[in-house]
Amino acid sequence: xxxxxxxxxxxxxxxxxxxxxxxxxxxxxxxxxxxxxxxxxxxxxxxxxxxxxxxxxxxxxxxxxxxxxxxxxxxxxxxxxxxxxxxxxxxxxxxxxxxxxx
Numbered sequence: 374x375x376x377x378x379x380x381x382x383x384x385x386x387x388x389x390x391x392x393x394x395x396x397x398x399x400x401x402x403x404x405x406x407x408x409x410x411x412x413x414x415x416x417x418x419x420x421x422x423x424x425x426x427x428x429x430x431x432x433x434x435x436x437x438x439x440x441x442x443x444x445x446x447x448x449x450x451x452x453x454x455x456x457x458x459x460x461x462x463x464x465x466x467x468x469x470x471x472x473x474x475x
Contacts, residue, residue: 428463435470446470 394402426434446466451457456466 428460428467432463432467432470435467 387423429443429447432446433440436442443463443466446469447462447467450465450469451459452457454462454465
């Protein structure tokens with residue numbers, strides 16, 4: 374009967390490892406809506422004239438509150454005109470978005 378304890382211990386150890394593996398697998402394949410929202414990307418902090426919000430906030434609002442889309446539009450503007458500031462890129466992206474929607 375002395376051989377049963379090591380087998381039982383090995384079985385319990387294997388079950389523990391298998392359970393941890395399943396938890397890790399489930400966490401890595403979680404549905405995106407179940408995950409915590411990420412913080413919005415860094416934004417330019419120059420206030421828009423006559424308003425209490427930044428140019429980036431206006432762009433994000435025009436994108437329906439989608440900060441990632443607003444950041445992508447800014448990046449496209451910066452790629453087309455290298456060297457412009459984040460504020461200028463947000464302004465150009467905002468005006469381009471309004472032009473394309475009308």
